[in-house]
Amino acid sequence: MSQAASHAAPHAVEAAESPLTPESWGKLGMWIFLAGDAVGFGTLLAAYGVMRSTSADWPNPYEVLGINLTAVMTFLLICSSVTMVKALEWLGKGDRGKCRMFLFFTALGGAIFVSLQAYEWTHLIHRGLHVDGNPWGAALFGTSFFIVTGFHGLHVTGGVIYLLSVIGVVSRRPDPAASYNVVEIVGLYWHFVDLVWIMVFTFMYLL
């Protein structure tokens, strides 16, 4: 009896915390959001595939769009993913200052990414790429380009704001362990945006 009771006590807490993620409900929530978001991006890219394969005059993306700048942007996002994991690593070691610095670098990488995208869009619009037509062929080429890269750009913009607000959270909580979960969750979002860009870069620019 006494053995059963002593066994039940620690288990009762465990069971209430759910077998899903004993560590954090927030993390579970973010993963579910990202799963939904992934389906959203998947649908956009699948629709792009259908439009492209049923079109007889789809322009060659890497000739029209140019991939030098986008390759730099891809590299930039990979770098910002590294600064993101570094931020979490430093927080785990208890250094809030270094964590905030790396979070800031991550946000900066995202901001530069969006700026380069704005530059790229401006450049392409000047060359005649519009949502309703372009000089190279299928009008849907421009439509899908702006929708997909725009949707991703909005995610990056949102991510930069999210990161900056998390810097605020880390600043306000004196105990590093108290904000570990928050930083880990923003990290999930940020890496996901990087992951989606890998897909967008391949399907919209390289193929």
Add this chain to the structure above:
Amino acid sequence: MAGEHKHPNYMAIFWLLAVLTVVELIVVFLPFGKMVNGTLLCALAVGKAAVVAMYFMHLRFETRTLGLIAIVPLAIATLLVFVILPDAFFVDHKTANVKPAAEAPAKH
């Protein structure tokens, strides 16, 4: 909590992703034709995405249930591809708006 994660070597993963990106840029200009290049590029993209999810997003070190949640969109995406496959590849005629696009500026 922090101690539970085995931290992978992030710099090694960074270099792996950087090298794979360079490989992608080289593959674009390989003379193997659209089919082979496309397959290679898709494989590279999926590989890179998997590396990001597994190591940066720590999916490798998470519980199985969380892995299941992450796998669901992949399953849905695969289904989606099969659903739209007829639309993509078995259409009798291909749409082309070369002519309307060329005429459009003249009308305005």
